[in-house]
Amino acid sequence: MAQFAYRARKRTGEIVEGMLDVVDRPAALLQIQKLGLFPVAVTATKGGAAVAVRKENGQGQAIVLPPALQKIFQRKPKPKMEELARFTQQLANLLHCGMPLVSALNSMSSISTKGIPSSVAKQLRQDVVEGKSLSAAMAKQPEIFTDLYINMVRAGEQSGALEEVLRRLSAHYERFAEVRTKFISALIYPAMVMGVGVVIIFFFMTFMLPKFMEIFTGMNVELPAATQFLVKSSNFFSSWWWLMLLGAFTLILLFNRYKASVSGRRTLDRVSLKAPVLGPVVRLNLFGQFCRTLATLLRNGVPVLNALKITEQVIPNVMIKEAIAITREEVTDGKTIAQPLAKSGLFPQLMIDLLKIGEETGDVPGSLENLADTYESELAIGLRVMTNLIEPVMIVCIAIFVGFLLYCVLGAMFAITSNIDMQK
Numbered sequence: 001m002a003q004f005a006y007r008a009r010k011r012t013g014e015i016v017e018g019m020l021d022v023v024d025r026p027a028a029l030l031q032i033q034k035l036g037l038f039p040v041a042v043t044a045t046k047g048g049a050a051v052a053v054r055k056e057n058g059q060g061q062a063i064v065l066p067p068a069l070q071k072i073f074q075r076k077p078k079p080k081m082e083e084l085a086r087f088t089q090q091l092a093n094l095l096h097c098g099m100p101l102v103s104a105l106n107s108m109s110s111i112s113t114k115g116i117p118s119s120v121a122k123q124l125r126q127d128v129v130e131g132k133s134l135s136a137a138m139a140k141q142p143e144i145f146t147d148l149y150i151n152m153v154r155a156g157e158q159s160g161a162l163e164e165v166l167r168r169l170s171a172h173y174e175r176f177a178e179v180r181t182k183f184i185s186a187l188i189y190p191a192m193v194m195g196v197g198v199v200i201i202f203f204f205m206t207f208m209l210p211k212f213m214e215i216f217t218g219m220n221v222e223l224p225a226a227t228q229f230l231v232k233s234s235n236f237f238s239s240w241w242w243l244m245l246l247g248a249f250t251l252i253l254l255f256n257r258y259k260a261s262v263s264g265r266r267t268l269d270r271v272s273l274k275a276p277v278l279g280p281v282v283r284l285n286l287f288g289q290f291c292r293t294l295a296t297l298l299r300n301g302v303p304v305l306n307a308l309k310i311t312e313q314v315i316p317n318v319m320i321k322e323a324i325a326i327t328r329e330e331v332t333d334g335k336t337i338a339q340p341l342a343k344s345g346l347f348p349q350l351m352i353d354l355l356k357i358g359e360e361t362g363d364v365p366g367s368l369e370n371l372a373d374t375y376e377s378e379l380a381i382g383l384r385v386m387t388n389l390i391e392p393v394m395i396v397c398i399a400i401f402v403g404f405l406l407y408c409v410l411g412a413m414f415a416i417t418s419n420i421d422m423q424k
Contacts, residue, residue, distance in 0.1 A: 004028040004044055008037035015040070078143055081180065083115030085173035092166035101162075102128055120144055133157055147310045148293065155301040165300050172296045176289070179376060183285065186383040190390045197398055204405075205237040212409075224411040226404070269318045273346070277389055281382045286317050287351060288375035290324070295368030304331060319346060337364070350374075 004020050006028065016037065022028045025042060032039045079087070087108075094104035105128060108121035120141060127137035135154035138145040145153075149169060156165030213231050223231070237244070258264035272282045293314050297307035305328060312324040323344035330340040338355040341347045351371055358367030 002044060004042050006032055006042045007040045008032050008035075009040055010037060079115040081173045081177035084144075084149075085170045085177060086114070087116045088166050088173065089170040092163050092170060095163040095166070101134060116144065134162070147313060148297065151302050151306060151310060152297065152300045159301055168296060168300060172292065175292060175376070179285065179288065179379065182380060182383055183281075186387045190387065190394060193391075193394050197394070201401065202237070202241070205234050206241050207238070209234040210238050213412075223415055224408070227408040227412045227415075230405070230408040266318045273317070273319060277386055281379065281386050282317075284375050284379040284382050286315060286320055287348065288372050288379055290315060290320065291351070291368045291372035291375060295365045295372060298368070299365040304337070308337075323347070 002022065002024065004022060004025065005017070006020065007015060007017050009015055020028050020031050022031055025044070028042050029039055032042070091104060091108055094107055095101070099107065102125060105121050105125035109118045109125060123141065124134065124137045127140065128134060133154070135150050135157060138150050138153060152165050152169055153162070156162040159165075209230070213234065259268055273279055273286075275282070290311060293311045294307055297310060298304065302310070308324055308328040308331065312321050312328065315321055315324065323341065323346050326344065327337060327340040331337060336356070336359050338352050338359060341355065342352045354367045354371055355364065358364040
């Protein structure tokens, strides 16, 4: 794709300017004519720096945006898995009804699909009309269609089973969306309880406790050590709350920066695999993703090396990525998939054994699908166990804090009562 800046004249005689992403100059001229404009000048740009995105204001003048802002406004939102599954299912249904691909894409441009604008289907239709394959047209929109999606569509075109592949793709994304929803749902309740608890504690320590402690401090009574500690903590909260918020914000920024680094990402991914409560859930989720993705690709005719490369890109954990990369290199040298995976020490023995059986029987996708079903079922159980473990821990922590507050307040009251009795 190349970028062309153009100046064109409207039917009213007004001059307008803009920029197009097309294959060559004739395609740019054709696109300008489709817009109902008469081209005056069409020139190629370098990296989009020559001409920025232009938008007419009310006086017919052009508002020029810088290239950096141009990228932001032109960026398409990345669809969710369930939205991509719905889009794929609709296209498969239209093809099942006997529609040609161009007609199906034309209908898709008028069907409302949440998360995927109609311009996506319009652009796919235009590219297919110009002679491109559907997979090549999708490759021009990487913010919508992943490598997994494009390679599976390409395999479906080559095998003549595009409709079946689209249905498998839809089912694949629906499964992934369901697993992700379960994972998020399991963490929502603990996160909400923790968030509400932090807000209540902060509000109590900053605003409520200082007013309450004025009653005790005004009586000139020596308070217990625990109560004095609570009073000093409350004074610090009320005086330096802004500094604590700034510190928390700074820690979050530093953590995100560390997470974005190569060493930080590797360390965090290694810890997440070995964490006491979270680790088993993370491992089950990663193993399920690996098996489901690789099985889907191999089932639809994608070569094993390409399938491993795409699976490596899909998996978010660096440690698993490196193991898959080593596996891909050794498979190139003639080894099986199971051997290098076993040497990594990251994958369970069950996966290695079933992969060996699948390679011996010639049904690796079937073995991977059985493994994916197993890990997804175990993941659902693991999420429930993790939630059941987190909830009582949080309740105990809140109970300890509330008990400490009661101890401090009651201790102050007992000190005051004892002082009154002594004065009598």
